[in-house]
Amino acid sequence: MPGEIAFLWHLHQPPYEDPETGTFLLPWVRLHATRGYLDLADVHLRFPRVRSTVNFSPILLEQLEAYAEGRARDRFLEIAARPAADLSESERLFVLRRFFMVSWEQGIRPFPRYRALLEKRGRSPRSADFPRIARSFAEDELRDLQVLFQLAWMGFFARRESEVVRELVTKGEGFTEEEKAALLAEQARLVARVIPMWKEVAAQGSVELSVSPYAHPILPLLCDTEVARVALPQARLPERLLARDDAERQVELGLDAFERIFGWRPAGMWPSEGSVSDEALEVMWRAGIQWAASDEEVLLRTLPGADLREIYRPWKVRADGGEIQMVFRDRRLSDRIGFVYARASARDAVDDLLAEVMRIQSGLHHRALVPIILDGENPWEYYPGSGEAFLVELFSRLSRREGGIGTRTMTETLDWSGPIGHLDRIHPGSWIEGSFRIWIGHPEDVAAWNLVRQSKEAIEEAAQQGSAEDVLATARGHLLRAEASDWFWWYGEDFATETRTEFDLLFRHHVQAAFRALGHEPPAASLEPLIPEGVDFGEALVAREPAGFVRPRIDGHRPSYWEWLGAGLYVPGFGQAMYRADGPFARMYFGFDERHLFLRLDPRVEPTVGEVPFERIAIEVRARGRSLELEGRPGAKGEIELRMEDRVVGTGRFARILELAIPFSAIEVSEGDRIGVAVRLFRAGLEIQRLPVDEFLALEVPGPGYEEARWKV
Structure with a gap:
């Protein structure tokens, strides 16, 4: 009795158009279009038996339409199109800061010219150094960078189908205007095909x-922000927001946008971030949604004491006067596609799956029924x-x-002939930790x-006072965009990105635009950045740099306060738009x-x-133009000998x-050398985690003055 897989691939980007300028501040709709969106469609066309x-977010579909119709003004695109000789000083800085935003391993490394330009710029230069660096870049180098950034984002469909793309990938450097x-022009044509x-x-039909x-x-937080307390009883929450009507509007407008574009009304919905609650399911059921999906953690918290086997069948959940069918994602298999299999051979990965x-x-x-649900654009x-x-x-x-x-x-699971579970309620949570943290x-x-909440209250007050419908519609449109999950994803310390300031700006500009549409001055709090001052994540690959020497006992036990005081810290998620729930380790400290x-x-x-x-x-070390690998296996008591070839070069527990x-002498580095370090962990022949997720920790071997240089009062 073989099993069946129910895949759901989710495609989404937030609204990037700045309401103040009408310019798309970030290029990710356009760039993901030429890779993930076209590639995934191509694979489904090639294999119709699968x-x-x-799943599409409507706000993504509308932005794809804007690009296809030539209505999207894209700051990144405008600067890419500018003749390299005509770039202003600020535009040269923009190119050097932003045109390396692609996987360095898979996007930059395959192009020797791109890799050389990255090394010339530096992997993590200080802000103060950028003007000097920019002056050192010649016109032909800037032009090559303008082109290579676009090429690095071209997926396999574009490289196969487009002669222009193929020729320029082969050429690799020395591009003309x-x-x-x-x-x-070819990029615009490809985006219009999505x-x-x-x-x-x-x-x-497949x-x-x-x-x-x-x-x-x-949706659950729009219905009632207090629902977050179920999973986070001690959380400090905002003043209570009750905006079920906005949740209903978001669902109805999403269905309307989909129907306008594709010509039919969809049967199911991936609620944003797999977020559900009893009230959110009621909203979806009343809108005619027949199925929804969430994460295994939501089901397990709904059924205390249940084991993971319960996720491998559909469930019917009571929703108002009826039922809505739900499936719950297998987190481990979904995350293996999202994070693990990229570092395995295709055959080994599929064998494992x-x-x-x-x-x-x-x-x-x-x-x-094995639900595999994941981001359909970022993994590739x-x-x-x-x-x-x-x-x-x-x-x-x-x-085969x-x-x-x-x-x-997912709709075919409605006809599931096996056992179906029944729930009178659902735990309020998301696909991350079963909470809304x-x-x-x-x-x-x-x-x-x-x-x-203040925007919502201002709109309600204006409606009560008889404001014109077109005014209210404009204000509500900005409020709907301010309610997008993406702004809140990047707030807090969990994740960081070079473009964090743009996300904050877009959120605040929508709040401001909602108030100005009503003829009101925006709240003072919307006029200043919400992210803490002085935080520039674009310059750091880590959450915290080392501040002094550390002298730990290598015993594998929880340390005293002092052992790792002064260590640096890397937290998976920095610079990532995806969240990985598994992988055995949550953070990595490093020091000397x-x-x-x-x-x-x-x-x-x-x-x-x-x-x-x-x-x-396996510990990868790159230093002095060499690539080294130290390898070890835990013994019966957890002890580890790190070996390089036949030599023991480090210890662990x-x-x-x-x-x-790891002694510096064992890897033949000395004071002042810059080294790159990455840790890879394996189980059953597969890589289960890599820290950092991408690239390497960039470290400098310390000398005698290391601690004095970092002493702070």
């Missing part, structure tokens, strides 16, 4: 298209070849029903939600004494005695935490 569901103009291509996919609420808000589905089936007495930036080898391997083997494994769309758990989140590099990895979940969450560890020590 059934899956693809005419070639650049031809590339940008929606027609997905219509073609839908017409083929793929179901579904939708999210209009601007991608967290299919074996896991068969293992799940073997533990059940009924046919397994980190796969070789934009993920083509993996996707082709996966889809070709599923087309290898192992008897089938696929079905990411979007309401930080001081900046609280300040932002208070601005949303005069002779050693020390690393400490803290588990996400406290291990039981004797439990070791990995079978092999895992008990409650993982601690490692």
Whole structure:
């Protein structure tokens, strides 16, 4: 009795158009279009026997229309199109700051010229150094950078179908202004193909298209912000917001936008961030939604004491006067596609995935429905070849029903012949931790939600006073965009990005625009950045730089306060638009004494005695033009010998935490050398985690004056 996979690929970008200038502040709709959006459509067209569901956010669809119709004014595009000789000083700085925003491993490294330009600029230059660096870049270097940034974002469909793209990828450097103009014209043509291509996919009949609420808000928090207390009873929340009518408007407008573009009303909805509550499900059910989906953690919190096997069937959840069907994502398999398989061979990755589905089936007495739900655009930036080898391997083997494994769309789960669970209520939570912490758990989140509430109250007051409908509609349009989940994603310390200031600005500008549409002055709090002053995440690959020497005992036990005081800190998620819920370690500390590099990895979940969450560890070190790998395996008591070839070059221990020590002499580096370090963890032959997620910690070997140089009073 083979299992069946229900894929859901979610495609979304927030509203990037600045209401003050009409300019798209960020280019991600355009750049993801030439990779993930076209590539995923192409794979579904090539393998029509594989059934899956693809979910669009309406705000993304509207932005794709704007690009296709030539209405999108894109700051990045305008600067890319400018002749390199005509770039102003500020535009040269913009190019050097922003045109390296792509995976360095998969986007930059394959182009020797791009890699050389990155090395010339520096991997993490200080803000103060940029004007000097910009003056050192010649016209031809800037032009090549303008072109290479666009090429690095071209996926396998574009490289296969476009002669212009193929020729320029092959050429690799020395581009002319005419070639650049031809590339940008080709890029516009490719972006315009996205929606027609997905219509073609839908017409083929093997793929179901579904939708999210209009601007991608967290529906449960719109219905009632106090619902966050169920999972976060001690959280400091904003003043209570009760905006169920906005939640209803977001759902209805999302359905309307989808129907206008595709010609039919979808049956199902991926609620933004998998966020659900009883009230949010009522809103969806009243709008005619037949199915929704969320995360396994939501189901497990709804059914205390239940085990993970409960997610492998559909569930009907009471919603007002009826029921809405739900499926709950297998987090581990979804995250393996999103984060793990990029570093495995396509064959090994698909072997693992299919074996896991068969293992799940073997533990059940009924046919397994395995929901694999993930971001459909961001993972491919980190796969070789934009993920083509993996996707082709996966889809070709599923087309053959290898192992008897089938696929079905989410609507097809409504006809599930196996057991179906029934719930009278649902735990209010999201696909991250089964809570809403990411979007309401930080001081900046609280300040932002208070601005949303003030905007809502101002609009309601204006409506009561008889303001014109067109005025109210304009104000509400800005409020809907201010309610988007994306602004709140980047507030707080969980995630950071080089473009954090743009996200903050877009949120505040929508709040301001809502008030100005009503003829009111915006709240003072909306006029100043909500992110803390002095935080420039664009300059740092880590959450905290080392502040002094550390001298830990390498015993794998929770340290005293003093052992790691002064260490640097790396937290997965910095600079990432995706969230990875698994991977055994939540953070990595790093530090030095005069002779050693020390690393400490803290588990996400406290291990039981004797439990070791990995079978092999590899530490990559890059220094002096060399690439070294230190490898080790934990012994019976968690002890680790790090070896390079046949030599022991470092030691470690895992008990409650993982601690490692590597002498600088063993890797042949000395004071002043810059080194790159990454830790990779393996289990069952697969890489299960890499820290940092992408690239390397950039470190400088300290000398005798290290601590004095960092002393602060």
